[in-house]
Amino acid sequence: MVTGYAQPHECCYADTGAPSRSRFREVGSREGACAVRQPQAPTWPTNARGRQAAMITCERSAVAGSRRAQPAESSGPQLLVRLLLTQDLHSSGCDLHPSVRDLHHEPDDEPHRRGIGYQLAFPGWEGSSARRSGGQPGRRHGVAACDPSEDPVVRDYLRRLAAQGAALSGWRAYRYQLRTTLRSAHWLAGRPVPVIQLFMDDRLLGRALVDDTAPSDGAQLSRWTLAQRRSALRSFAALMRPELLAATGEDPHGVLDRALRGVAERVGTGYRLSGGSPRRRGGQTPTTSEVRSVINAAGSVLGYRGLRNRAFLQILASTGIRVNALRQLDTAACIVMPTGRLRLLIREKSKCTLREVELSKELAAALDAYIEGFNAWAVARRWPTRLRLGQPGPLWRNSGRGSWGNGDVRQMLRTACARARVDDIPPHGFRRRYASDAATVLPRHVVAQAGGWQGRERMDDHYVTPRPAAIWHKLRVAAQLADHDTARAKEQRYAPTLVLVE
Amino acid sequence: MHQLSFLSSDPSEPVPGRRRSTAENERLLMAYRHRRLSEGAHARSVARELSQLRSLARECHTQEEPGLLSQLVSQPATMARVLLEPRVAIARSTGRARLRAVQRFIRIVGPELGRDSAADLSALDALLPARPPAGWHTSGVLVAGSPNRRRPIAPTLDATDLARILDAAGASAAPHCAARDRALVSLCCFTGLRVEEVVGLHWEHLNLEPTRIAGQGLTVAVQRRGRLLHLPLPGPAADALAELAAPRVTCGLAVRGPVIRTQTDSARALGYGAARKILRRACRHAGYPPVESAELRAGCAYWLRTQGLSDHEVVGVLGLARVRSLDRLLHRHAALDAQRRVREVLIQ
Numbered sequence: 060m061v062t063g064y065a066q067p068h069e070c071c072y073a074d075t076g077a078p079s080r081s082r083f084r085e086v087g088s089r090e091g092a093c094a095v096r097q098p099q100a101p102t103w104p105t106n107a108r109g110r111q112a113a114m115i116t117c118e119r120s121a122v123a124g125s126r127r128a129q130p131a132e133s134s135g136p137q138l139l140v141r142l143l144l145t146q147d148l149h150s151s152g153c154d155l156h157p158s159v160r161d162l163h164h165e166p167d168d169e170p171h172r173r174g175i176g177y178q179l180a181f182p183g184w185e186g187s188s189a190r191r192s193g194g195q196p197g198r199r200h201g202v203a204a205c206d207p208s209e210d211p212v213v214r215d216y217l218r219r220l221a222a223q224g225a226a227l228s229g230w231r232a233y234r235y236q237l238r239t240t241l242r243s244a245h246w247l248a249g250r251p252v253p254v255i256q257l258f259m260d261d262r263l264l265g266r267a268l269v270d271d272t273a274p275s276d277g278a279q280l281s282r283w284t285l286a287q288r289r290s291a292l293r294s295f296a297a298l299m300r301p302e303l304l305a306a307t308g309e310d311p312h313g314v315l316d317r318a319l320r321g322v323a324e325r326v327g328t329g330y331r332l333s334g335g336s337p338r339r340r341g342g343q344t345p346t347t348s349e350v351r352s353v354i355n356a357a358g359s360v361l362g363y364r365g366l367r368n369r370a371f372l373q374i375l376a377s378t379g380i381r382v383n384a385l386r387q388l389d390t391a392a393c394i395v396m397p398t399g400r401l402r403l404l405i406r407e408k409s410k411c412t413l414r415e416v417e418l419s420k421e422l423a424a425a426l427d428a429y430i431e432g433f434n435a436w437a438v439a440r441r442w443p444t445r446l447r448l449g450q451p452g453p454l455w456r457n458s459g460r461g462s463w464g465n466g467d468v469r470q471m472l473r474t475a476c477a478r479a480r481v482d483d484i485p486p487h488g489f490r491r492r493y494a495s496d497a498a499t500v501l502p503r504h505v506v507a508q509a510g511g512w513q514g515r516e517r518m519d520d521h522y523v524t525p526r527p528a529a530i531w532h533k534l535r536v537a538a539q540l541a542d543h544d545t546a547r548a549k550e551q552r553y554a555p556t557l558v559l560v561e
Numbered sequence: 562m563h564q565l566s567f568l569s570s571d572p573s574e575p576v577p578g579r580r581r582s583t584a585e586n587e588r589l590l591m592a593y594r595h596r597r598l599s600e601g602a603h604a605r606s607v608a609r610e611l612s613q614l615r616s617l618a619r620e621c622h623t624q625e626e627p628g629l630l631s632q633l634v635s636q637p638a639t640m641a642r643v644l645l646e647p648r649v650a651i652a653r654s655t656g657r658a659r660l661r662a663v664q665r666f667i668r669i670v671g672p673e674l675g676r677d678s679a680a681d682l683s684a685l686d687a688l689l690p691a692r693p694p695a696g697w698h699t700s701g702v703l704v705a706g707s708p709n710r711r712r713p714i715a716p717t718l719d720a721t722d723l724a725r726i727l728d729a730a731g732a733s734a735a736p737h738c739a740a741r742d743r744a745l746v747s748l749c750c751f752t753g754l755r756v757e758e759v760v761g762l763h764w765e766h767l768n769l770e771p772t773r774i775a776g777q778g779l780t781v782a783v784q785r786r787g788r789l790l791h792l793p794l795p796g797p798a799a800d801a802l803a804e805l806a807a808p809r810v811t812c813g814l815a816v817r818g819p820v821i822r823t824q825t826d827s828a829r830a831l832g833y834g835a836a837r838k839i840l841r842r843a844c845r846h847a848g849y850p851p852v853e854s855a856e857l858r859a860g861c862a863y864w865l866r867t868q869g870l871s872d873h874e875v876v877g878v879l880g881l882a883r884v885r886s887l888d889r890l891l892h893r894h895a896a897l898d899a900q901r902r903v904r905e906v907l908i909q
Binding site: 218219222223224293297298299300301304312377378379391392394396397398402404410411412413414415416417419493496497500501505506508509510511 | 641645646647650653687688689690691692693703705706707708709714716717721722725847848849850893895896897899900901902903904906907
């Protein structure tokens, strides 16, 4: 069976027509798993449902080497699609483009067994049983057939949310949570439940709010996810209050409160949800020597990739920037000051604002070396792309087109850790190490300000990890100082006696 | 904000940006203006309200029929849609200003159109989303708009950067305008004055006031929040003004009228747009991207702090209303300083 992560005609920024940052528009990305780029004015053949299902270029995952199928129709606009083949493509009974069929009929089928994943963006399919390995495959396949984003009320809500200035990631998260809640309600009620009807039944609403089973694979959701679901429904109740009030005859906030009262514990002025697994946070904090060896290992790759890896990891380790924020950095957001300093304007998490980060001379030199190396490589390979600070375009690249992907970054880090013979360091480990090392010397509010944390609580609870070695070192020094003080105190106490004896 | 462009994706929907204000709209707006001014409202506030109402009329404009405010008053659902889903990204403050303007417009013009204002206002309230009110003074009504004001990308400046921009202002200008440009840029960079205050400055607003330590200090009188403030002018700005006044003093001309003029012998003050152009040109020549007035004020505040002034003293020099405003101004500087401190620690 073919599982698709998205429905091109139905998904947020595609169906709403909002252009993405590039000249392509993004079609149905789910948690970044499926990147489908489609020109603004597509002229594709349609499948049996009358929807777009054409695809020209198929890109293989880089897990086992990259080998790309050439475009079958070079005359048409290119559509980049990643496919996920778990079983037989033809069992789906959908119209496939010849290039996809060709790809499937290659002798090296069963790619998923060797870790080569494809993703297919195709209308009519939802969910993925192959995405997460720990879940129960096929838990709620029937539920996935309905898409609540077709609900006009949901579409109105998403429009209003965008008009409220919500950040893109927050907008996507709320859309996902709303969709998941409606699917849970569908599963619990045994029939599709429009969102207006969900607000008419507070018991069903409450059960859907705390239903911690992922509709896609049956895995247990975390409490953090459930809390976000509650926030999304609060936002929905606020922004769609007139419509809900007219339909239900009751204040939607009251309905939501009643629903929460049935399934959650009242704590203070809020509610604590009963379901969900505890969120796993933290992880290993690498030491300075580990970070150094990993950077050296990653930078030892030949070509511009070594320079890129070194610059990327050095900036991560020295500034504590979030991985995705740095990875998505645009060259237009790099400002070279007349003093020679380089400032990066980093997009903050869940915000529309930018955070300014100043690079040291060494980091700026490493970045310059990467840019020069990439440009030289591009000249040699006849790529049309050139990197130049101050001009728009992705800064971190893995090829002549597009930006460096998140999966590729993680793969690079895994390879570097293996080469350096260090335990796997998660990308966030660099930020954790930044906070931990700085907090040993500097006041916490300074570290929070430097790392871009809005408050100290998140940094204290989830980032700063004191190292036992450092603790023991400081205790040893303190003991030595105490001994020294004691000796001095003894000397001072006995000094008059000695004088008297003399 | 890119998310909002989907609102105009449907070709049957209104096309934004077409200014086809009808005579009827203008007649209603003039009546509204007259009534508001007679109520004692400030002329600038009324002008802003008219601007918001015109923009709302443009939002309702379609190919078939122009956006008539009279129709808008009679259609609360359309009014609510326009308030909730603007075609272009706006700030939250703009969204609230639009709601206020609409409410006043309905209250004032509604009876003239034969409408029941109270009923229309309550119908509009019912169509607007709301969250539970946070206090007795709020109703929890939500309107469109981003909570943060969007500014172009600009780096954080310190005293060295301000000095570079000032030097570039003198070097990049024509010889007969060098002193004027230097004075303009120095007033923007080294005082708490905003650009519109600088171009509206007259020599008569400058005073020499006795100080305990430095003999006499130059102050400038500006009107803010209905109060007359006397802001001290730091050294670089005072020097630039002295340089600007020197030719007139030597020629025996009276030093009065606008400080920043279009020409040396002209009596006309420089316009706001021209002043911004001079600032942008100076930034470009100094090697910086164009910076806003807020960045220059932040750089000035940071410079004053490094000169040993306390937070409250800096607030007094800049003429800020609250110390919290200074915290906002210096937020990015504090973050950069913190980054430098952490970098030193990590290097060790």
